[in-house]
Amino acid sequence: MAWIRTVGVLLLLALGSSIAKVEEEDPEYWRSQARSTLKTRLHHKPNTNVAKNVILFVGDGMSITTITAARILKGQLRNQSGEDSVMTMDTFPNVGMIKTYSVDFQIPDSAATATAYLCGVKTNLNTLGVNAAARNGVCKSQKGNEVTSILKWAKDAKKSVGIVSTTRIQHATPAAAYSHSASRKWYGDADLPASAKRDGCTDISAQLINNTDIDVIIGGGRKYMTPRGTKDPEYPRDFTSRGKRQDGRNIIDEWQRMKMGKVARYVWNRTDFDSVDPETTDYLMALFEPGDLRFEADRDPKMDPSIVETTEKAIRILQKNKNGFFLLVEGGRIDQAHHEGRGFMALHETVAFDYAIGKALELTNEKETLVVVTADHSQPIIFNGYPFRGQSVLGKSPLWAQDFKPYTMLMYGNGPGHKLINGSRPNLKDVDTKTKDFVQYAAVPTESSTHSGEDVAVLARGPMSHLFHGVQEQNYIAHAMAYASCVGEDQSHCSSSVSPTLDGANNLAAATGGAHFSRLLSVLLLMLALFH
Numbered sequence: 001m002a003w004i005r006t007v008g009v010l011l012l013l014a015l016g017s018s019i020a021k022v023e024e025e026d027p028e029y030w031r032s033q034a035r036s037t038l039k040t041r042l043h044h045k046p047n048t049n050v051a052k053n054v055i056l057f058v059g060d061g062m063s064i065t066t067i068t069a070a071r072i073l074k075g076q077l078r079n080q081s082g083e084d085s086v087m088t089m090d091t092f093p094n095v096g097m098i099k100t101y102s103v104d105f106q107i108p109d110s111a112a113t114a115t116a117y118l119c120g121v122k123t124n125l126n127t128l129g130v131n132a133a134a135r136n137g138v139c140k141s142q143k144g145n146e147v148t149s150i151l152k153w154a155k156d157a158k159k160s161v162g163i164v165s166t167t168r169i170q171h172a173t174p175a176a177a178y179s180h181s182a183s184r185k186w187y188g189d190a191d192l193p194a195s196a197k198r199d200g201c202t203d204i205s206a207q208l209i210n211n212t213d214i215d216v217i218i219g220g221g222r223k224y225m226t227p228r229g230t231k232d233p234e235y236p237r238d239f240t241s242r243g244k245r246q247d248g249r250n251i252i253d254e255w256q257r258m259k260m261g262k263v264a265r266y267v268w269n270r271t272d273f274d275s276v277d278p279e280t281t282d283y284l285m286a287l288f289e290p291g292d293l294r295f296e297a298d299r300d301p302k303m304d305p306s307i308v309e310t311t312e313k314a315i316r317i318l319q320k321n322k323n324g325f326f327l328l329v330e331g332g333r334i335d336q337a338h339h340e341g342r343g344f345m346a347l348h349e350t351v352a353f354d355y356a357i358g359k360a361l362e363l364t365n366e367k368e369t370l371v372v373v374t375a376d377h378s379q380p381i382i383f384n385g386y387p388f389r390g391q392s393v394l395g396k397s398p399l400w401a402q403d404f405k406p407y408t409m410l411m412y413g414n415g416p417g418h419k420l421i422n423g424s425r426p427n428l429k430d431v432d433t434k435t436k437d438f439v440q441y442a443a444v445p446t447e448s449s450t451h452s453g454e455d456v457a458v459l460a461r462g463p464m465s466h467l468f469h470g471v472q473e474q475n476y477i478a479h480a481m482a483y484a485s486c487v488g489e490d491q492s493h494c495s496s497s498v499s500p501t502l503d504g505a506n507n508l509a510a511a512t513g514g515a516h517f518s519r520l521l522s523v524l525l526l527m528l529a530l531f532h
């Protein structure tokens, strides 16, 4: 069969070269592009300001493969070839790699990883806001092992704080910012085993309003907030959407009462969300679904805003604080789409996530706002074959496999897409693989894909973003963000005379040891000027 392969490859090369862009055949195209990139980098100066604001964007399960494929898709959705498109996150000047393992597992989950990058301490699988001496699901082991997050450190520093997610707000990533829980699954009190209640543990929803005073809360998860049987306002006839609490508490009402005297809005739909004026609103809680939000491709824009809009609203509300803010934005359903083996959904979620990053850059200033983009862990998606330039990233490789059947460029190591028909894989010849419900082939059958263990990227822009560099442990991210914004325990470099402002002179370099010297120097210079 070797000849078939040879002919195939020759055909591929012939077709490939006819598809290449004409300007790319000119070597000067590549040289001038590289020269311009080089020039930009040579003129790049580290930004050593204090970060007044920090925005952390977490793409849950956003592996590097996901980023590459989503970049191509983002370009193709704009009728470009895609490979050379530039996502917003691609423009960040500083990039590093992050080791994601947890204390007990080589490949981690979102709870252990969120505790690492938000609280600065690696911990065990399934545990939130506790150190590794706490045991998964054991309430008693939680006591005394709590660790706090940068959300709290920022609030303690009199900044405003917020969380935006596309999942339920009690889900692992957002929950690690405000709760301490031996189990990530204790969303509401009905999820706690009797022993955990007896030992004094409280559910994640209760902790949402009882721990750090959070200014902006946007996501899903209404059903964990209301008494059992409470009808959902959007799906009153759906039994599974009804309230789940056994203790009879209505956390939403309690939250509103706690904020009495402030302008605090609770909204659950687009109309009310749009009517929230950031200029006059102190607190916002927006819960758009009983559980997780819908995938971006399935979203009803008349009922729910996009992650771009929720990110914008959060920033506009938080931005009013002259001390600055900390905001966590999670693209939480990239991971969930991957778990279902749905490449289309995962990539569209990632594209929307990147647009949200773009919106954040539009609304903030690079001189005072540190923006960090990362993923918590990887997913077993691969991107393979020899597709032509400009070919749909959701399509099939031009060359068939040895079983004379086509295969998609995107596939999974494991997941629900594994299928054998009469002992061989299904023939995709007449299947449209570009639809939103298509499930990519997986080598090994699992009900849901597992996470995968290779490093993830961290990309950063703004004050002290050069700290996000090299190959680092995941818990380093919390420390670097805290250092950059002068919050948390380590503030030895943050002299009291240095306030986070736009003034280039008030920077961290001056604060670290050089502060006294530079002040002395300016006094001397002034004297010289006066007496000359």
Ligand SMILES: *[C@@H]1O[C@H](CO)[C@@H](O)[C@H](O)[C@H]1NC(C)=O
Binding pocket: 077, 078, 079
């Ligand atoms: C892309 O091209 C199609 C077909 O030519 C057109 O209908 C669509 O509006 C274009 N989209 C954009 C974003 O330019």
Ligand SMILES: *[C@@H]1O[C@H](CO)[C@@H](O)[C@H](O)[C@H]1NC(C)=O
Binding pocket: 202, 206, 207, 210, 211
């Ligand atoms: C609220 O927090 C306080 C102090 O952390 C704690 O003592 C109390 O049990 C918590 N209450 C609930 C209902 O979670």
Ligand SMILES: *[C@@H]1O[C@H](CO)[C@@H](O)[C@H](O)[C@H]1NC(C)=O
Binding pocket: 233, 268, 269, 270, 271, 272
């Ligand atoms: C949105 O929520 C408000 C407050 O509950 C309600 O009055 C309004 O009818 C809702 N809008 C829609 C379109 O459901």
Ligand SMILES: *[C@@H]1O[C@H](CO)[C@@H](O)[C@H](O)[C@H]1NC(C)=O
Binding pocket: 421, 422
């Ligand atoms: C499986 O093989 C049998 C016997 O060759 C054939 O009758 C049947 O149609 C095959 N099934 C599929 C789904 O291809």
Ligand SMILES: [Zn+2]
Binding pocket: 061, 110, 335, 336, 339, 451
């Ligand atoms: Zn996951």
